[in-house]
Amino acid sequence: MRVVVFVKATEDSEQGALPSAELIEAMGKYNEELINAGIMVGGDGLKPSSQGKRIAFDGPGRTVIDGPFAETRELVAGFWIWEVKDMDEALAWAKRCPNPMPGPSELELRPVVSMEDFAETMTPEGAEIHARNEQRLAGQ
Template sequence: MRCMVMVKATAASEAGEMPSETLLADMGRFNEELVKAGIMLAGEGLHPSSKGARVKFSGGKRTVVDGPFAETKELVAGYWMWQVSSMEEAIEWVKRCPNPFEGDIESEIEIRPVFEAEDFGDEFTPELREQEERLRARIADQHGNV
């Protein structure tokens, strides 16, 4: 199963505070373990929400809202995409992760399974499945196999 592992933002990450060399090295070692185990598909840190935007949809109307966004605990500071055998395996890997924020800052990492084609049932027709496979192949060709 694929899952997205999200490092939740803190007041420090939203203020743009950068991690120390020590934390970057610890995370680098952890990422190496993930890659060696064949688990990590992708992973990146995100700029604070002050550099982002949201697009709100209401029927046919689109409204752009520039950051920053107020609810820090609901924001994501970084993510990984993992390929694991189960949610339990993902949890065990997250428990091995260095604390993404230094000092006594409380932090949280959320794990969410990614929908797979079979999760959508009959509504995901053979034509839609074929389209999805074509798009994934094009993405892999354009950007390497991610």
């Protein structure tokens, strides 16, 4: 199964504080372990929400909201995509992650939806559009 692991933001990450040399090294070793175990299939860090934008939808209305966003603990500072056998394995790996932040922090593990989960509502037209989009996503 595929799982996205979110690194939740903190005051430090939102201020754009650079990680310490120790953390960079520890995280590098951890990523190496994930790769060597064959479970890491992707991931990236995100810049603070001060550089982000939000679009609020209300019927036909679209409003742009500039970052930073207030609810720091609900924001995301980075993510991995893992392929694991089950949530137990994902949890075991997540627990051995070095604390990604200088203070208290959280990881959030969420299983990924697959196309099968949409089978009931997916029409041939919908599938066609997804085909186009996903192919573009692949950078072709």
